[in-house]
Amino acid sequence: MPGETISEKILSAKSGRDARAGDVVICRVDCAMGTDGSVPMALDYFAAMGGKRVFAPEQVVFALDHYAGDGPTAELHRRVRDFAAAHGIRVWEVGEGIGHQLILEQGLAKPGDLVLGADSHAVTYGAVNAFATGIGSSDLAAILVSGEIWLRVPESIRVTLTGKIPPGVGAKDAALVLARELGADGATYQALEFAGVELPLDDRIVLANMSVEMGAKNGIFPAGVKPDPDARYVREIHVALNSLTPQVALPHHVDNVAPVGEAAGTPIQMVYLGTCTGGRVSDYHEALRVLQAGGGPAAGVELVVVPASRAVLDTLTADGTIAAFEGMGAKVGAPGCGSCCGTCGPIPGDGVNVISTANRNFKGRMGNGAAAIYLASPASCAAAAVRGAIVDPREWNR
């Protein structure tokens, strides 16, 4: 038998058998996360499945991150809170942040863990060497009942990273290059297993988070669990980080990626800095650097800042970053998913071009099908705010 990939090793450990690509295995779950977008339906399935008690409530967490809790969403939040209280499940309240960010901040995903999230961006925790993937509400309900999930062991694509990311370029640009290379379905049912140079956590998070935009089941970095030297891969991709340039995903497909220069001059009316992809401390520091070097946002640009968590907001408040953004007229929103999927926060108007640090630019994604969404790095988004148009952020490199 050849050696195992990281995914095969983790799923072997969690299923208690030799789990190889293509096998279907039943696995013990270490942690399960649901959001206000997915838990209410899961509660209906739980009841229909005859669920009485939750298998391991201490391993479950619900995040109220998608909705503000106003209007019809107040009732959804009430149901989530009531169930959680009755079963001893922890709830992250409105304003505490995005569930994915909190899972990482609070150490609920550890190397070698199997973590499932009822939200597609649960793949994010692969950044810390967990096997992590998204599920729907029905699968979450089955985990609440049984503590287990069946999974098909994915084949792995090895993505080898070499060199160092140049100034003014970010991990987001590497993720966008991968999206172009693989396409929106290029890794469907498969794992992206990263190898090569060690990246800082925030950069690993961006790449793991965006793996689902290529259809991947999970995106995972090595740490405690490493692949065997003779592990088998279905495809090898090399990304030379030192020759990366700023990229932008054009409307309305994540894999519709071009070098930022090809879109230069596209007018921008709204700049969105946040989400589980681009809402961390290092993202705001990079964006602020470009904004300050460029003299602040251009007239008529709406600048929106929604940190990924309360901890991120607190850090940025303490170090003066938030005051600097507010001094430039930015609107700072409560930590959470915000406008990313159009469920709360400011909605772009008709004909508005938005550039965002988010992960998806589908038509209507931010709540208005008559707006167009461009995806880019924090530096490129900040540069677009300065110019009022898409522009290469390296213009403001020191």
Add this chain to the structure above:
Amino acid sequence: MTGRARVFGDDVNTDYIITSRRKRESIDPQYLRGYLFEELDPAFAASVKPQDLIVAGKNFGCGSAMEVAVTALVGAGIRAVLARSFSRTYYRNAVNNGLLPVVCETRGIREGDRLTIADGRVLNDTTGEIVPAEPSPQVMLEIIEAGGLVGYMLRRHRS
């Protein structure tokens, strides 16, 4: 299973099937069915009939894992989706709700064609074309046979 083809293209994401905005208003499939595919085909919701079959290109159901993108179709009486490929979360959610995901070549199918799905293949009654469907993993067949994950879990925990 026989029905009328309702044809869409590649990379139909879950927000195109039903927007997150509508889901915020209600998760009731009977409400959501009124807004199916509203960004892609505003006339679809009014014209959909029970037994219609959704036909798409590659990567159907990409994007969000939200399960209403399946239950809203089921609520409209749709029993199967045929596509060249599915996003994995959509495929799983479909099986879990008794919506049959059929992986097959769909490029020869036109809007309104009459299709029959049987014995692991798809017959286009309109054109006479027959295409094979990819087999599903055993566990999925068992879930589909139980009518979805609820039926499967009830059966497993009873035995």
